[in-house]
Amino acid sequence: MPHDRSAASLLSVSALNAWYGESHVLHGVELDIQAGELVTLLGRNGAGKTTTLRAIMGIVPARSGSIRYDGIELIGLPVHRIAQHGIAYCPEERGIFASLSVRENLMLPPRVGPGGLSLAAIHELFPNLRARQDTAQGTRLSGGEQQMLAIARILRTGARLLLLDEPTEGLAPVIVQLIGQTIRRLKADGFTILLVEQNFRFAAALADRHLVMEHGHIVDMISGSAIDSNMDKLETYLGV
Amino acid sequence: MFEILGIPPQALFGQMLLGLINGSFYAMLSLGLAVIFGMLNIINFAHGAFYMMGAFAAWMLLAYLGLGFYWALLLAPLLVGSFGILVERTMLCRLYRLDHLYGLLFTFGLALVIQGLFRQEFGASGLPYGIPAEMRGGSNLGFMFLPYYRGFVLAASVVVCFGTWFVIERTKLGAYLRAGTENPTLVQAFGVNVPRIIALTYGFGVALAGLAGVLAAPIYSVNPLMGSDLIIVVFAVVVIGGLGSVLGAIVTGFGLGLIEGLTKVFYPEASSTVIFVVMALVLLVRPAGLFGREG
Amino acid sequence: MTVEAASLSARHSGQVPGHHQITFVVMLALLTMAPYGFYPIFLMKVLCFALFATAFNLLIGFVGLLSFGHAAFFGFGSYLSAHAAKVWGLPPELAILSGVAVAAALGVVIGGLAIRRHGIYFAMVTLALAQMIYFFALQAPFTGGEDGIQAVPRGFLLGVIDLRNDLACYYFVLAVYLCGFLLVYRIIHSPFGEVLRAIRDNETRAISLGYRIKLYKLLAFTLSAAISGLAGATKALVFQLASLTDVHWTMSGEVILMTLLGGLGTVFGPTVGAATIVTLQNHLAALGSWVTVAQGGIFILCVLVFRRGLVGELGRLLGNRQF
Numbered sequence: 001m002p003h004d005r006s007a008a009s010l011l012s013v014s015a016l017n018a019w020y021g022e023s024h025v026l027h028g029v030e031l032d033i034q035a036g037e038l039v040t041l042l043g044r045n046g047a048g049k050t051t052t053l054r055a056i057m058g059i060v061p062a063r064s065g066s067i068r069y070d071g072i073e074l075i076g077l078p079v080h081r082i083a084q085h086g087i088a089y090c091p092e093e094r095g096i097f098a099s100l101s102v103r104e105n106l107m108l109p110p111r112v113g114p115g116g117l118s119l120a121a122i123h124e125l126f127p128n129l130r131a132r133q134d135t136a137q138g139t140r141l142s143g144g145e146q147q148m149l150a151i152a153r154i155l156r157t158g159a160r161l162l163l164l165d166e167p168t169e170g171l172a173p174v175i176v177q178l179i180g181q182t183i184r185r186l187k188a189d190g191f192t193i194l195l196v197e198q199n200f201r202f203a204a205a206l207a208d209r210h211l212v213m214e215h216g217h218i219v220d221m222i223s224g225s226a227i228d229s230n231m232d233k234l235e236t237y238l239g240v
Numbered sequence: 241m242f243e244i245l246g247i248p249p250q251a252l253f254g255q256m257l258l259g260l261i262n263g264s265f266y267a268m269l270s271l272g273l274a275v276i277f278g279m280l281n282i283i284n285f286a287h288g289a290f291y292m293m294g295a296f297a298a299w300m301l302l303a304y305l306g307l308g309f310y311w312a313l314l315l316a317p318l319l320v321g322s323f324g325i326l327v328e329r330t331m332l333c334r335l336y337r338l339d340h341l342y343g344l345l346f347t348f349g350l351a352l353v354i355q356g357l358f359r360q361e362f363g364a365s366g367l368p369y370g371i372p373a374e375m376r377g378g379s380n381l382g383f384m385f386l387p388y389y390r391g392f393v394l395a396a397s398v399v400v401c402f403g404t405w406f407v408i409e410r411t412k413l414g415a416y417l418r419a420g421t422e423n424p425t426l427v428q429a430f431g432v433n434v435p436r437i438i439a440l441t442y443g444f445g446v447a448l449a450g451l452a453g454v455l456a457a458p459i460y461s462v463n464p465l466m467g468s469d470l471i472i473v474v475f476a477v478v479v480i481g482g483l484g485s486v487l488g489a490i491v492t493g494f495g496l497g498l499i500e501g502l503t504k505v506f507y508p509e510a511s512s513t514v515i516f517v518v519m520a521l522v523l524l525v526r527p528a529g530l531f532g533r534e535g
Numbered sequence: 536m537t538v539e540a541a542s543l544s545a546r547h548s549g550q551v552p553g554h555h556q557i558t559f560v561v562m563l564a565l566l567t568m569a570p571y572g573f574y575p576i577f578l579m580k581v582l583c584f585a586l587f588a589t590a591f592n593l594l595i596g597f598v599g600l601l602s603f604g605h606a607a608f609f610g611f612g613s614y615l616s617a618h619a620a621k622v623w624g625l626p627p628e629l630a631i632l633s634g635v636a637v638a639a640a641l642g643v644v645i646g647g648l649a650i651r652r653h654g655i656y657f658a659m660v661t662l663a664l665a666q667m668i669y670f671f672a673l674q675a676p677f678t679g680g681e682d683g684i685q686a687v688p689r690g691f692l693l694g695v696i697d698l699r700n701d702l703a704c705y706y707f708v709l710a711v712y713l714c715g716f717l718l719v720y721r722i723i724h725s726p727f728g729e730v731l732r733a734i735r736d737n738e739t740r741a742i743s744l745g746y747r748i749k750l751y752k753l754l755a756f757t758l759s760a761a762i763s764g765l766a767g768a769t770k771a772l773v774f775q776l777a778s779l780t781d782v783h784w785t786m787s788g789e790v791i792l793m794t795l796l797g798g799l800g801t802v803f804g805p806t807v808g809a810a811t812i813v814t815l816q817n818h819l820a821a822l823g824s825w826v827t828v829a830q831g832g833i834f835i836l837c838v839l840v841f842r843r844g845l846v847g848e849l850g851r852l853l854g855n856r857q858f
Contacts, residue, residue, distance in 0.1 A: 057429050083431030095426040099418040108415055109430035157431070283655045331839060340655050341601045342838050345795065348788060349834025356827030469666075472784060476663035479656055509674065516667035520648055523660065527651040 009068075010035040010192050011056070011161060016065035018055040025051045027216040028065070035160075038183070038193045040203040043213035044239055049196040050092060052213070053163040056194075057089045058082045069161065086113045088159035092166045092196075094150040096138040102129065105138040106153045113158035122152045125182060144175035151182065161192045168199050176202060200238060212237045247505055253384035259501015260494060261390055261459065264397030265291075267493025268452040269474045270481065271401055272445035274489040275408070278421040279441040282332065282343030287474065288467025289354040290446045293320050294453025295462045296358060299369050309372040312454050320450030325443040332442065333435070351468070358464035366461035393455050400451065401490045408486050417441065476519040481531050488531025554856055558803060566709055575705040576773075581813045582712040583770040588793040588805030589719050590762035595791075596800030597723050598755045599735035601658045603787050604645060604665025605763050608638040610672065610782025612764025617684040617777035618677055627690045627698055631711070631768040638764020639757055641668070646756030650749055653738075665787060672782045683778030687771055704773060711769050715762050720802060722758065731755055763790075792830055795837045798844025803858045807846050
């Protein structure tokens with residue numbers, strides 16, 4: 001698998017191992033992402049996609065190897081310091097807080113850098129959130145609205161690298177479409193995105209590159225333009 | 241003079257005031273326990289010891305440095321809170337990954353050490369601490385006599401309790417606390433220094449206990465064991481109210497103080513046990529507690 | 536409570552491991568000869584607390600319930616037995632049995648209320664209810680208030696054996712202790728004990744397997760309370776005194792400390808812990824409040840660095856065996 005170790009790599013992960021207690025989940029993950037790229041992680045359940053995101057964010061119990069972001073080594077840093085370098089994480093379960101109103105949920109993550117979206121821009125992107133901002137419990141929103149809220153709140157912060165874990169899971173097609181448009185728009189705005197997806201048809205339409213994971217490491221890379229010619233291979237990888 | 245249920249109103253309202261004063265302490269202490277439990281998942285058994293330390297800090301500030309009640313009101317909570325933060329950073333923080341019961345056992349041991357040391361140094365008989373000069377005496381409200389200092393304690397604890405409620409429910413800092421109670425990992429992944437917030441939360445809850453101790457010093461004598469029986473009553477208050485709600489802790493604290501005061505009027509023999517009886521009844525009728533979500 | 540050695544105990548459940556038999560025989564031999572090397576009074580105190588801690592451990596070590604109110608059972612067992620022996624003039628065996636009965640009855644009531652909550656709430660509920668019992672003991676006329684019940688006659692066991700003789704009394708207490716110890720051992724190695732362990736390790740799973748866990752918890756709680764009452768009742772006769780100390784929350788704290796120090800969920804730990812703490816108390820008795828400081832310090836050390844306790848650590852050193 002080719003590695004581009006040029007200086008332009010915004011995120012450069014090598015020999016990344018991660019453990020949950022006794023179980024060794026990541027076995028030497030290697031990946032590089034250029035600034036402004038949109039890369040997806042594909043793979044079957046349990047391949048280690050979510051753990052890769054969590055390991056980059058620092059929220060696995062144990063990890064080793066190297067994660068360089070913008071030239072800074074992230075292994076060994078506490079979680080909040082990692083975030084403060086400009087990385088934001090949107091978990092699969094969305095993580096909307098029940099004891100916070102919609103507005104408080106949106107405003108919760110502190111700014112970690114310049115250039116975050118303004119509230120007006122976020123409301124333009126997600127008009128639903130404006131309409132429901134006074135809802136007292138964030139978890140009262142519909143699943144789609146919660147997903148929008150989960151993405152919206154990390155756009156405010158000025159983070160440049162977004163780690164999105166299955167943003168379309170369990171959502172109606174029309175919402176999936178909206179999320180797709182949003183992600184495209186974010187890429188156009190210059191965000192760098194690492195996206196974990198099960199729905200690879202959704203991902204295929206968006207990404208510059210696809211990385212395929214199996215058994216805790218990356219086994220293949222398919223560029224976005226080559227996706228059609230590699231359909232058979234991908235279907236084998238994903239077991240669809 | 242008229243009577244209510246055969247009790248002279250002076251006595252009735254006087255006991256109700258005493259009950260509310262006790263309730264102030266229950267409310268401040270159970271509020272601190274609830275806030276600490278939310279962030280640390282630990283029941284702070286040492287809370288009574290920190291309350292006692294607050295009272296002793298006031299006494300020592302006066303005896304050794306000549307600093308009076310108002311200084312103590314400011315400095316004693318800071319001192320006790322700083323000590324709490326030290327304990328959290330050096331020892332308590334190692335326990336978060338373990339079963340919650342270890343936190344209870346640890347803080348119980350801590351309470352024994354603190355109480356033992358103070359008892360060794362100051363004896364068990366108690367030290368006097370005077371009411372500040374401006375607040376001696378009281379005024380007759382017609383239906384009852386209101387000692388100024390007791391009125392002050394009641395007012396101060398209401399202000400402190402609702403101030404705390406406001407900060408937690410209505411401010412950005414409070415939003416961090418509430419979110420951190422639900423999912424600390426995610427909050428930290430947003431770039432919030434959660435370990436620091438945890439330490440400050442513990443410090444704040446403990447400082448609240450210290451403040452209650454300062455307020456209590458002129459009412460009760462300053463005694464190494466003043467917090468040890470109180471904390472058990474506060475535990476009962478917490479079981480009744482549940483630890484999930486800040487407002488619940490405050491309301492339950494004042495309410496039970498009042499019930500205790502009324503019991504002193506109508507059936508004094510039961511006044512030391514009435515809160516436990518209420519707890520038993522609540523367990524029978526509403527096992528999760530009045531404001532609780534846990535089963 | 537997740538006892539660290541939980542996975543170990545599962546392996547041994549059902550059958551009696553050989554090293555338990557050997558340890559028991561050694562312990563029995565030591566205890567039989569002990570009065571020739573130590574004061575019987577001291578030894579009897581150790582045995583009473585060892586029994587108390589063993590009863591307490593049944594709950595924390597094998598059901599995962601932390602009771603912070605076991606002094607209520609110990610203390611009321613001791614009050615009743617003292618009252619029965621002194622006022623009703625009952626012989627020692629009946630006096631002790633009446634103590635056991637009242638402790639068991641209290642256990643049903645307190646346990647029935649407390650098992651409605653879990654975890655730390657359970658601990659707080661038991662503590663609060665025990666405090667209520669303490670206030671009752673403080674106010675009720677028959678307990679003698681601050682003075683307690685003094686000059687309790689030890690009497691004649693079965694009308695024959697004169698317990699005023701310390702040596703005779705010692706072997707009687709040893710017999711009581713052994714009965715209690717073996718009863719607890721039998722319980723934790725029975726099918727009932729296996730269900731208790733299943734509840735400790737995963738309550739939700741035990742429920743889904745169809746066990747009526749409330750009933751199991753209540754029964755375990757009552758047994759533990761009754762055996763604690765047995766310890767208290769025996770202690771009242773031996774020391775001819777039942778007092779508020781036995782029913783105070785500090786006593787609940789002490790039995791937790793003994794069990795924690797010896798090793799939660801171990802068979803012999805509570806006995807070792809009780810012997811250690813009673814010895815410590817005897818040596819530090821002249822130092823006043825330093826005893827409390829030392830006990831608190833041991834609590835902190837046990838929780839921070841020593842969670843398996845003495846016997847648990849020993850078992851680990853001897854090749855991951857559970858004693």
